[in-house]
Amino acid sequence: MSSKKKEFLKADKDLESGNRKRRIVVFSSVIVIVLIAAVIVMIYQGQLAREEKPQKKQATHRTEQATGINYNGQPFIGSTNAPVKVVEFADYRCPYCKQFEDNVVPQLEKNYIETNKVSLYYINYTILGPGSLLAANAAEEVFRQNPKAFWAFHDALFKAQGDEKTEWVTKQLLTDIAKQTVPSLDLKAFQNALDTASNKNAVARDNQMAEELGVPGTPTVFVNGTMIDGAQDYAVLKQAIDQALNKK
Incomplete structure (x- = not known):
């Protein structure tokens, strides 16, 4: 095999290797971005759920009442x-x-x-x-x-x-x-x-x-x-x- 052909094959292999590395980097970047986005969405949804969740009412009996009894006008x-x-x-x-x-x-x-x-x-x-x-x-x-x-x-x-x-x-x-x-x-x-x-x-x-x-x-x-x-x-x-x- 001639030296020029060997150089051509080597250059082609290097190009393919470089493209593969770039694809890996791009794919990895996409994965990282997706993961970050997912985490952000989860945090936002959790915060939203906490804001929308109604506050637990205080006990209305067996303790002093939040709403008092109005004795006025009662027999x-x-x-x-x-x-x-x-x-x-x-x-x-x-x-x-x-x-x-x-x-x-x-x-x-x-x-x-x-x-x-x-x-x-x-x-x-x-x-x-x-x-x-x-x-x-x-x-x-x-x-x-x-x-x-x-x-x-x-x-x-x-x-x-x-x-x-x-x-x-x-x-x-x-x-x-x-x-x-x-x-x-x-x-x-x-x-x-x-x-x-x-x-x-x-x-x-x-x-x-x-x-x-x-x-x-x-x-x-x-x-x-x-x-x-x-x-x-x-x-x-x-x-x-x-x-x-x-x-x-």
Whole structure:
């Protein structure tokens, strides 16, 4: 083979080697750029996800409430100066609320309310349908007309409670109970309240408060603004009240 041919082949081989190296460099550069871009995208997406992720809400019960209970304008029994406020969120059609009224409230009255240690508030949480709303509207009308008669009407309504699966709450029943328990009842105004749901805003405010407080169902009991698990058991409620009194 001539020397010129050898030189030509060598030059061709060097050219091919150089091209191969350049291709490797270009390919490697592309890979690096793609990796860098991927990392940038991942960082951006992670940051975006953190920004869009909603902040975890603070606990709404078993601790002091972020949204406080508004006691103003709510029916209660007991001294206005009682150091402990107990609140029952309840529904007149709820059978467990009736059990609380029958079994727990009498002990609460005897041991704490009559001794001016506790005031008991009742706040509507109408979760069982139209009958619940009708009953709450009637109770609100009684409270509007004669606050002192509220509890007599309240107790009689729970005593008249029927099967949860039936629509036992009727305008006639509510009217009969009001006639029996409310002195100087303005019957026409009471019946008009039932027909027009004139107290629906007051009931709606109660329901909104319950929702904001994270009330899980009925009955739900608070002691000085703290939700008490298992308060349908008087022993549990008593312990919570005693602890609240010891803090005073």
